[in-house]
Amino acid sequence: MNLTLQQDGASDIVKHIDLEVPHNEKRVLMHSCCAPCAGELMEQMLANGIDLTIFFYNPNIHPKREYEIRKNENIRFAEKMGIPFIDADYDVQNWFTRARGMEREPERGVRCTMCFDMRFERTALYAYEHGFPVITSSLGISRWKNMEQINDCGERAAEHYDGVSYWTYNWRKEGGGARMYDIAKREAFYAQQYCGCIFSLRDTNEWRESRGREKIEIGETWYEQKLT
Numbered sequence: 001m002n003l004t005l006q007q008d009g010a011s012d013i014v015k016h017i018d019l020e021v022p023h024n025e026k027r028v029l030m031h032s033c034c035a036p037c038a039g040e041l042m043e044q045m046l047a048n049g050i051d052l053t054i055f056f057y058n059p060n061i062h063p064k065r066e067y068e069i070r071k072n073e074n075i076r077f078a079e080k081m082g083i084p085f086i087d088a089d090y091d092v093q094n095w096f097t098r099a100r101g102m103e104r105e106p107e108r109g110v111r112c113t114m115c116f117d118m119r120f121e122r123t124a125l126y127a128y129e130h131g132f133p134v135i136t137s138s139l140g141i142s143r144w145k146n147m148e149q150i151n152d153c154g155e156r157a158a159e160h161y162d163g164v165s166y167w168t169y170n171w172r173k174e175g176g177g178a179r180m181y182d183i184a185k186r187e188a189f190y191a192q193q194y195c196g197c198i199f200s201l202r203d204t205n206e207w208r209e210s211r212g213r214e215k216i217e218i219g220e221t222w223y224e225q226k227l228t
Contacts, residue, residue, distance in 0.1 A: 013081075015047035019169070021134055021167060022134055022165050023133065023134070026050055027051045028051065028052050028132065029053050029123060029126065029127045029130075030045070030052060030054055031119060031120065032054045032074055033196070035073040035189045037138040037141050037142055038074060039180060040171060040179045040180040041141065041171055042078070046081060052084075054078050054083055055135075056086065056087055057089070057119050057122045058196065059091050059119075060115050060119070062196070062201060063198075066219070070192060070196075075087070077187060077189075094118075095115070099114065102114065107203070111197075112149065113153060115197065116139065116150055116153035116154070117153050119137075120135070120156075120166070121160075124157040124160060124161050125161070132164070134166075134167050135164060135166055136166065136167035136169065140170070141180055143177060151166070187223070188223055189222070190221070193221060194216060
């Protein structure tokens, strides 16, 4: 079913999918990792009449300049869509404390589980304190992530709070993954070149150097440019 909607100050939003929120709820708190991953979720939830609020809690992102760019891109799009945006704490030292001893763990390993747990725990707590019955996250739309790992962390966080459930919808299906990139290009989002944490940045740069490529330059790549 396709339905074109108008939002205040926003481009036309096309409804590509019919969404069913758990327990037929209409109010959702969505943990967002970045604007490129969140864009498809934001548009489709809005097109389905869901009362959506964005929760930005990502103390893993390093350095602070990268964190601010990603956050501000998400704020920019949320304002365009007319979606409330919760700017949570950047308690990076807490994240480093939790990551101690996991510095050389691979992507999708136990360090990532710790990271998802930390972010979803805070999201679930906020949802419980502010009357959101459902939480979800944009993390799972990325093909670089383990969706089962993310959903396990989300469900585990929600279990701590009565009346809060985690929505495990597969946002990649029915063209969602492709539309994620289409929206990023349309909106000229900042194109981050690594997952986010200092260890991901290190590993990505080591991989680049092994192939004769230059290290990542923070704040230099945007989706209107042709990525190599």
